[in-house]
Amino acid sequence: MSERASVPKEERTDEEQAETETVDGVATGAESVVAGLQNAGVEHLFGVQGGAIMPVYDALYEHEEMDHITMAHEQGAAHAADAYGIVRGKPGVCLATSGPGATNLITGLADANMDSDPVIALTGQVPTDFVGNDAFQETDTIGVTQPVTKYNKFAESSDTVGDSIGEAWALANEGRQGPTLVDLPKDVTQSETDVAPGLPETPDTYNPPTEADQVIVQEAADALANAERPAILAGGGVIKGEACEELRAFAREYEIPVVTTMPGTGSFPEDDELSLGIAGMHGTGYGNLTISNSDVLLGIGTRFDDRLTGGIDTFAPDADIIHVDIDPAEISKNVEADYPLIGDAAVVIEQLDEALTQSPPAGEWREQCQTWKEEYPLDYEMPEDEPLKPQYVVEKYDEVTDDDCIVAAGVGQHQMWAWQYWTWKKPRTWVTSHGLGTMGYAVPAAIGAKVAAPDQEVVAFDGDGSFLMTAQGLSVAVREGLNITIVVLNNEAVGMVRQWQDGFYEGRRMASEYPWIPEFDKLAEAFGAQGLRLEDPDEVEETIQQAREYEGPTVIDAIIDPTENVYPMVPSGGDNARFALNEEHLDQL
Incomplete structure (x- = not known):
């Protein structure tokens, strides 16, 4: 550091403070990381603390203009950042420590990579001298994430780390969007520097096409x-x-x-x-x-x-x-x-x-x-003497919401019903896992979407199997006071797997049904959210209204017909013009 920068702040003249303001802002590599985020206009971050990433969190301590949401699991942090990027159109940011923190991000990064969603991951790493020695909580984060990121970089110097953050942000945002990652060794983030990072820029060699031939x-x-x-x-x-x-x-x-x-x-x-x-x-x-x-x-x-x-x-x-x-x-x-x-x-x-x-x-x-x-309209039957139909729940929720209501979904039958029976009118209102098909996406995605668009209504449709994978995210929604609703379309099964087993495996339902599952409304209450149970079709509208009027997160445990399947359906690798409208049609394909 310069000699002037080492003088206690309270002893400097106004002129000296003005001259050294930039230097003070990037006294360490960690502070340069934060400055790089500031230069990119980052407002929200999703992460989980840990030893190797701790210097970056310490540098964030004084920066209240950047809101950090502490997630319950690193996978949730990646999904929340992913959903944030989908809704905002600009990169969401997630943070994790080294080792298991970084590897827990992988599913979310792979998801963002398949769907070309803009995400930046910042991972802590063991000190540079320890890399390759199997140090505590060490993993080859660069090697592990290279196949599932658009760009990743191992930070080598506290003087350049801030610009690496800017480059990662720019690459995540420009051209075909996607996830990027910067791995941050602890010695780099703790080392001193007097170099302030510039504005986010892509490398000179990166020139995505604009006009076609x-x-x-x-x-x-x-x-x-x-x-x-x-x-x-x-x-x-x-x-x-x-x-x-x-x-x-x-x-x-x-x-x-x-x-x-x-x-x-x-x-x-x-x-x-x-x-x-x-x-x-x-x-x-x-x-x-x-x-x-x-x-x-x-x-x-x-x-x-x-x-x-x-x-x-x-x-x-x-x-x-x-x-x-x-x-x-x-x-x-x-x-x-x-x-x-x-x-x-x-x-x-x-x-x-x-x-x-x-x-x-x-x-x-x-x-x-x-x-x-x-x-060939989308259609379903709902006889009075049969259980609640999931399509009806989706349709009724759609009827009472504005066109800009954001719908998040996990992966499975519930995702397809939400996609089919909601009337989509605006972009950036459908937030789900497309290419990777990640169960457990809905809860953290709803969190990220609500943070990205606090003035828009957010509802997530989840399945009981998908919900069980990331239900701990409810603790985040309650702590942050997020007004979101999660509708669990509960058929006590991994429904899409069960549907395929019935259709293509002669009904051998191996590991697709649950002999016991929690009462999700009671589970929600244990987390501090509002829990509602829905079984009667006559109570659908009333239950939805109760959820929408509640100031905070709500879980609706909707007990649906366990025999209901998703149609139309084209068998994998089949002819799209020969679609099945029911199980009888499927048998004929």
Whole structure:
């Protein structure tokens, strides 16, 4: 440190204090880490304390402008940061100590990596001289996380660590978003420095594409202009790329039907006449028929993953594929692109708009799509003498909430029911685990979403199996006074596994049913939350209202029909045009 900086603050003149303010702010590597977060405009952090990360927490002590939410488990910290990033559109931050703290983040980082969600993880590490010696709580965090992060870095110097934080933030945020990690050895965060970090910047070598090749754009536009059965498939990249307004304007201008993927849900309003709902294994029948019968398919920001496509050979078999994506690695990775358009989603949509000279001659096609919509509606039966149906609970909750209500979900049957029976009208309101399919996501995600958007209503739909994995997060919601509701659609089973066992394993229900589970309403009360039990269909609206009026977290233990399954359904690797609407249909596929 400089000689002046070592003078006690109270003994310095005003001029000296002004000159050394920046130096004081980064007297150690840990304080440089915090300064890097400040430069990035970070407002909230989710983490769990521990020995190796303690210097960073100590540096945060004086920074009340950054709100730290202490989570009950590091996996929850990663999921909360992930959900925060989804809702805000900018990176969420999670912290953990070395060893088990860092490894507990892995599931959340892998989840964010699959879904291209912006997250920054800061992990403590043993002192540099101890690395490789199997020190207490040591693990090779860089090696372990490299496959599931967009970028990770081992901090080597207190002089550069703050800029590493800025670089990690910028890389998580720019181009194709994703998780990044900086590993922070304790000697680096404790060492002195007088170097203040700059603003977040990506490396000079990082130049994600913006505009697509104009020649290919024109060829794609010509194909669309002449299409008799055009369709748009809107993926998560539409939302990540802030291209929802461009998508809506484009689809309406040229009257092209729109189907959304699960990550793309909310990018196009489902109450629009052009909306054909959702696609894939549990997508709408009419959405899947639209894709399967199209002659030109414009896919924007989608990975064309297996849950969407089913069998590649039968996916949109007659369509020319226009694929828009910011990541060249996604082009033709799964589905061969006839017109590869590499660039920013919003910019490429505008390029296509400028290149199009006419609307496609697709009047009869739009009528056909509407006919499919009428023939294959999402539907279920709820006889008076049968148990509560999960679809009814979702529908009733949707009816009483505003369009900007944020819905989080775990993974399983409950996730599909929430996705199918909620009417999605706005982006960044559907928060769930898509690619990795992580059970236990809902509770910490609801926390992260509420912190990100305190003025928006947040409800999480969870399953009993999924809820049991991260229920300890209730302690965080109670402590922080978060007004969220968690609806556990309780069928006393790992329902999706049980459904597959019934459908494809001759009903051998191995390890998918629970002979005993807790009473989740009582468990919620033990945590200090409001607990409600729901069994009678006549009490659904009253129970929902009671949850919404309560100032704080509520758990609704909704005891649903254990025989209810998720339909429509396309068997794994199957033809999306041959979907089952019930168990009898499934047996015939």
